[in-house]
Ligand code: ATP
């Protein structure tokens with residue numbers, strides 16, 4: 001039995017004239033994700049992607065696992081291809097799907113015939129294959145309206161395809177079809193989820209992280225690197241830009257009113273992120289901010305942060321509760337790493353009671369009293385380290 005994978009397009013199937021671009025991007029991603037496992041023939045027909053291994057020894061569980069994390073599929077299924085001879089179809093259906101049929105009470109056979117020269121019609125195929133399976137599993141009933149299990153047989157030019165049950169995909173759009181953005185990645189729970197959410201809408205992205213050694217450690221940086229690595233299974237390979245942020249941060253600490261420290265620092269980070277974004281052609285910034293989660297995420301504080309620079313700031317978690325964010329972090333596999341206790345530059349020097357409703361005028365006045373800040377930010381941006389994150393699962397961080 002040769003097993004293949006099928007991916008059913010989600011939202012991209014609704015695209016009009018530019019649908020080809022979405023399919024081409026999807027094809028590129030699938031090729032890249034599968035290439036390490038061995039040769040695959042990949043093609044798209046009628047809003048379905050077919051991924052056929054070209055050797056018998058390819059690990060199809062791993063292939064499925066990888067492909068199921070590619071954005072753009074509403075659902076997936078595994079399928080076997082066999083000879084079109086009816087007896088072979090029956091025996092293959094029983095061998096491949098018999099186990100699943102033992103766990104249900106009702107089923108139905110669906111048949112599609114792309115090869116119109118095939119001697120049996122679709123209704124004949126459904127009836128005859130249904131009868132064969134009923135004979136093997138006499139506790140089963142046919143339910144054409146709401147079956148617990150569907151056996152799908154497709155007769156194509158090169159063989160018969162028998163489908164297993166459809167499994168849910170990640171949804172979204174292929175990464176790279178919506179432009180490029182720069183994600184502000186801390187070591188926390190939220191920002192890896194924010195990156196995942198925007199990549200799901202088709203954004204290609206890189207990450208930027210602010211590190212303040214010696215206040216923040218090398219281990220803290222490795223943790224962020226591990227988070228980018230975990231996210232890359234979904235977002236694709238990317239860059240992690242690490243900004244040496246100690247000097248601007250100390251300067252703000254030493255020259256600004258304590259109460260305004262956090263918002264001033266966040267504006268400063270946004271200005272540096274804007275500079276890096278300009279260099280790499282990113283069209284937006286992404287943060288993991290969620291309304292009212294902390295003092296720097298009130299409406300007033302966000303307004304001040306937004307006014308610091310001119311790129312759109314995407315905040316996909318803005319309306320999410322922490323419990324929902326954690327649920328997603330668990331789903332994508334970043335949660336356990338995020339909760340490891342390492343320091344973040346955002347939490348050093350912070351006053352115990354930051355101002356919750358800062359006014360832009362007072363913020364701008366405070367910045368006017370820090371004439372050297374812009375220069376320090378430019379120096380930090382220029383000294384930024386670039387770390388290449390290869391798409392994959394493996395992370396050495398424990
Ligand atoms: P997270 O769980 O993502 O750390 P948080 O609730 O701790 O979020 P903050 O520390 O206020 O919130 O940070 C808000 C957002 O600012 C983060 O989601 C992230 O996008 C960005 N951010 C915070 N610290 C850093 C950092 N050191 N480097 C890059 N971005 C950061």
Ligand code: MG
Nearest residue numbers: 186188344346
């Ligand atoms: Mg944080």
